[in-house]
Amino acid sequence: MANIKSQIKRNRxxxxxxxxxxxVRSEIHxxxxxxxxxxxxxxxxxxxxxxxAIKRIDAAAAKGIxxxxxxxxxxxxxxxxxxxA
Numbered sequence: 001m002a003n004i005k006s007q008i009k010r011n012r013x014x015x016x017x018x019x020x021x022x023x024v025r026s027e028i029h030x031x032x033x034x035x036x037x038x039x040x041x042x043x044x045x046x047x048x049x050x051x052x053a054i055k056r057i058d059a060a061a062a063k064g065i066x067x068x069x070x071x072x073x074x075x076x077x078x079x080x081x082x083x084x085a
Contacts, residue, residue, distance in 0.1 A: 021065045028056050028066075028074075035078060039085045050082050 002008050031053040038046035054075050061071035 024056075024060050024063075024065050028053070028060055031056050032074065032078065036081065039081050042085065046085070047082060050078050053078060 002011060031049070035046065035049040035053045038049045057066070057071045057074050060066045061068045
């Protein structure tokens with residue numbers, strides 16, 4: 001446990017940010033998983049699910065929750081799977 005006041009405050013801030021970012025990351029995973037499931041099943045609405053997943057990935061990258069290169073990589077993989085399906 002931290003003894004320094006500034007570190008105690010920093011720990012509180014980090015925990016709040018962690019909880020906020022965790023929900024965004026969870027949503028990205030959920031939307032990506034549903035998009036991949038739709039692509040695998042050959043559903044007609046798969047392109048809409050991919051679009052929604054990409055929108056959430058872009059928003060997370062803009063807020064700094066995930067790195068911009070990671071966002072590009074995830075979007076690229078989604079689009080590649082969609083186009084090959």
